[in-house]
Amino acid sequence: MSASATRQEGWSKAPAIVDYGEGELLEVSMGPHHPSTHGVFRMDVTLQGEQITKLKPVFGYLHRNHEKLGEGQSYLASMPYTDRLDYICSLTNNWAYALAVEKLVGQEVPERAEYLRVIVGELTRVQNHALSVGFLIQDMGASGTPLMYAFKEREKILDLFESLTGSRMMCNYMRFGGCRVDATPAWLDEVRRVVAGLPKFADEFERLLCTNEILMARTQGVGVLPAELAMSAGVTGPMLRASGVNYDIRKVDHYGIYDRFDFKVPLGSHGDVYDRFMIRLLELRESIKILEQALRDIPDGPVMDPKAKIRNFRPKPGEAYGRIEAPKGELGFYLISDGSGNPYRYRVRPPSFVNLTVLEDMCLGHNVADVVLILGSVDIVLGEVDR
Amino acid sequence: MSIAFVVLALLTLAGAMAAVTLRNLVHCALALAVAFAGLALLFLQLDAQFVGFTQILVYVGAVAILVVFAILLTRGADDGKAGTVFSRTWLAGLGIAAAVFALLGWAVLRSVRGLAQAAGTPAVTVENIGQALMSRYVLPLEIVALLLTAALVGAVIVAMYEKEGAR
């Protein structure tokens, strides 16, 4: 019985245990509706016993033609669609897209808007990291307790988003040359209150999780991603930094006003799941620092460049690539203008997608149980992977 | 000849029959478990409580599971091949078995008159068994323990993967 024959016959046979002459091999199709693939994602896994000998990620189940849609409509019309890329962090998606268009058009962003972008961006990072760590431990089988702890904090942040932008997840907040609405002083006070509570949450979370013996045994030394492989595969974000590579676009590009803030970039040294998990927690703490500084320094002023045209503008022919350090890694938008009202080419560089490409390298030789863990530590959102 | 005995005997024999005749190997193993359970109940009927429970614990809980595992680990070779599950010499085997049964049955039936009538229920407690194991039968017990250890080690070594250089 060969491997391909098994797949064609599907379920018509008894569980296909394929003998390749080196022990029993079992082909399992994990997904697309497996409970821990974080959406509709499939992995064709070949197992020897419970050990992975081959893993092929299959995605595209959530493909929505995002990039082609972007070419068929005006620049502004794509902005709400970017919310749907990584639906956990819509605000950073907005930001990257706005940055790309601003580069293309050559627009300035007022001071206050920059501060607001930093605030909402870092809030997004906080809730994304909390959530991804929670989901990671949910994948480990912790029946949801850490996840719900993370959700509690995320809920407060989503409430903030709702009161600022009118939507909890699909915020659609940024515009080319600023932000859509200004934040009221009351909102800023509310943010200050929430941010003041965050260090306590981080401490609690860390105390709850980091020294748990089972967690350490499950994560340390699992899914090691060597720095060279990470760099050559284009992996970015916390995953890359967990492998020990100092690359944070906030530090590299100095986009926005990030060079005004004092924050550090935590680096891992093993590149395993535990490092990725810890790097996220440490980055969460750094984000809190940035938030505190931004909330202290935010100036008054307009949130929109008064000269900016939001609608019906026709950028000069040319191209621009705007990228930011999204919570999951480098999120970039590449736009080519041919002088019309629509982009000629609209391309997204999604961090989840690129980070996912090294999945097999990390999983080989590990157990089924580790695969879901490693997948969780990559922190993917299928909306972004499939676009 | 109580009804319970007939039922249990039929259950045991049916399980045994199924265990050696069914096509599907896992079904064979499950039928074997049924036969073992039936036997255990027969032991209970014979007032051998301890042996009956040991029978369930060892045979249903361990041997049947072992057989099932072995079947799963050795599948692939026999799967999908149509044809008989019986060996080339099945007729001779069946003949021998029938002859053996005829002989045994003849012997039993011939000696019915000489067989003992039902004695009173022997008052055997687990404590008796334990005392006996530790006094009269202590040497066999030790030997069995040694044998089990040797078998454990042997089975592990025999069944271990032969990987060059590994482990």
Add this chain to the structure above:
Amino acid sequence: MTCFSTPLAGYLLVAALLFAIGLAGALTRRNAILVLIGIELMLNAANLNLIAFWRFGPHPEMLTGLMFALFSIAVAAAEAAVGLGLVIQIHRHLKTTDLDQISRMKG
């Protein structure tokens, strides 16, 4: 039903039949595991005999039959473990558990 005047005969007959079934299985089946199953059945038939003789014998308080059955169970467990280990190893070498094909001695 004169032949069943004592219940012992019933047990002995069941044991004999069980033994014959086990023997038939061991002799007629091709699969090595099935042969082991047959051997287990024969051992169990012997156990049934032992227990029956203990129960209906003159000295049930001596526990001899009971003890013999207990030891037999222990030995049978060891036999099953080693036998199945051997079958697995044979399967690994020869890719088959068919006894008609494993009849040669060289591996």
Add this chain to the structure above:
Amino acid sequence: MIEKADQIFVLLLHWLVGFLPEAWQHVASVVVCVAVIVAVYPALFAVAVLMERKGLGRMQNRYGPNRVGPFGVLQPVADGIKSLTKEDIVPRNADAAVHFIAPLVLVVAVFMGLAVLPMGRNMVLVEMDASLLFFFAMGASTELSVFMAGWSSRNKYSLLGAMRAVAQMISYEVPLLLSTVGVVMITGSLSLVDIVDAQTRYSWGLAHWNVFKPWGLAGFVMFVIASMAETNRSPFDLPEGESEIIAGYFTEYSGFKFALFFLGEYVGMFSIAGLGTTLFLGGWSSPLAALSWIPSWIWFFAKVELWICFFIWVRGTLPRLRQDQLMNFAWKFLLPMTLVNLLVAAEWRFVEGVWLRWIVGMAIVAGAYVLMGRVGMRRERLGPRSYRYAE
């Protein structure tokens, strides 16, 4: 009066079967007892499920079920109706007969185990000599049903789950059994009734529970761990690890058969908790002589519920282990520890002098724990790490 309350169920039974002719009384009382057990434990199962969902909800900053009935207490009823009316789906290629039998075997086997548990003074269905052995024999037969379920579903996840389950249950049955041997050694009986009786003695108003002795404490801890693995509870819930292999061996079960599996799992929990209570926590006896006026059955069920609460608490706290870690833990830690514990029990039995045997027993247990738990189980480079920062 106190005596009456303690024996209320026994008296009720006698009164009830008293209406029947003499010849039928024995059979009738057995039938009534079985009926009561078969009715009470599913009811307890409903309570436990509700407790688990509510408790986990509280641990996780949420409410848990609160829609059906006041405070959601009728949720189990709704769940029951749902699972009874759901379509019974059998995969087309499944081995229908085995697929059907598997949950029945499980439920029957776990209920059989309850027969020998003394649930109160004079409240045991079958009083037999080798009841502990009987319990384990029944526990061993559940493994086969789990395997049947996983194998017959013709689903790869089910097969993986079944293999995991069988491997795990066999591995943990050894320490589970061995951890109880200490009790048997000291009590000198396999009969659970005798074991409880041996513990219902009081000195200075404190009960002689086995857990209050060094071998009992060690055995108790081992028993709790092994029983969690035996009932597939978190953190040993690999056979049904929902994030890895969907639902393990009962992935392909729905409707009533799924409910049976669920029931079997929880009744298995009750029975193993009842066994642990009987062996180590004095069964139906009260911890203090001063509290003996509380009926014995209340004590028994209270202890069982406490045990279940502990299971729930652990489930809400710990993540799941991996297969190899699970096996390592069983064979490299639990098994040697239980063997050492036998040594301690023997020492307790034969060393004269109260203080000496306490000190020696504690020393052996603590030494073995340090040696095997701290040194033997330590893996390299496992521990909290420190992180560096760029700039």
